[in-house]
Amino acid sequence: MQPRRPGFPARLDGQAPRSAPPAASQARAPRPPTPQGVGLDSAAVRARMVQRLAAGGIASPQVLQAMGGVERHRFVDTALANQAYEDTSLPIGLAQTISKPSVVARMIELLLGAECAREQGLGRVLEIGTGCGYQAAVLARVVREVYTIERLRPLHEKARDHLRPLRLANVHLILGDGMQGFPGGAPYAGIIAAAGGDNLPPAWCEQLAVGGRLVAPINAGSRQALMVVDRTAQGFKQSVLESVNFVPLKSGIA
Numbered sequence: 001m002q003p004r005r006p007g008f009p010a011r012l013d014g015q016a017p018r019s020a021p022p023a024a025s026q027a028r029a030p031r032p033p034t035p036q037g038v039g040l041d042s043a044a045v046r047a048r049m050v051q052r053l054a055a056g057g058i059a060s061p062q063v064l065q066a067m068g069g070v071e072r073h074r075f076v077d078t079a080l081a082n083q084a085y086e087d088t089s090l091p092i093g094l095a096q097t098i099s100k101p102s103v104v105a106r107m108i109e110l111l112l113g114a115e116c117a118r119e120q121g122l123g124r125v126l127e128i129g130t131g132c133g134y135q136a137a138v139l140a141r142v143v144r145e146v147y148t149i150e151r152l153r154p155l156h157e158k159a160r161d162h163l164r165p166l167r168l169a170n171v172h173l174i175l176g177d178g179m180q181g182f183p184g185g186a187p188y189a190g191i192i193a194a195a196g197g198d199n200l201p202p203a204w205c206e207q208l209a210v211g212g213r214l215v216a217p218i219n220a221g222s223r224q225a226l227m228v229v230d231r232t233a234q235g236f237k238q239s240v241l242e243s244v245n246f247v248p249l250k251s252g253i254a
Contacts, residue, residue: 066141075134118213128178129194133159147185149174195247217246
């Protein structure tokens, strides 16, 4: 199965044309300039989110820059756009959610700690659960290539619509069963999952490269927690970290 890439926009948005100056006979007292980029489109709004992420413990300049560069409000419904830069998960339809900014940043920062990423950066990454496409857009700024798979066709199509204007040539969108991974792109330097189950699917570990890292939520007793799995030449090493709250991991295509 060949991965589908986002298309390209028909045009690029330019700056709004400036109005002509008034005639001398109609000139009035000068007005203050109209601020540009106000509201959710303002870089200042994202900068405040990034400041909160840094204060909360995100230390990677690469991750913070990527989080500040992606407009999260464009990945949620218009009615929820005013909450886009709060540290909260939001519904995206079909009982799925867009993760909190702090969780996205935390998981990507963990992913960048892979042994194979320390010298040359992170290469090919597999994302399980495209959702609305937001995390894929952030990943595209910090890794060389992103394969992202979604089992729900309406979300796959929604993510494609969200990502198309961004012209991310290094993002491959796949409709498929995430529990099977995507052998066509393996081995992966990193695998990141946006849904959690009782166990890690064997396919994920098989498709992880030596020196690579897997970051995923997993059910640990009465709670769900982040698990980090590193693949070494000697085998797999795993660590269970802080509690998280993700949607259940499911198989099949719907």
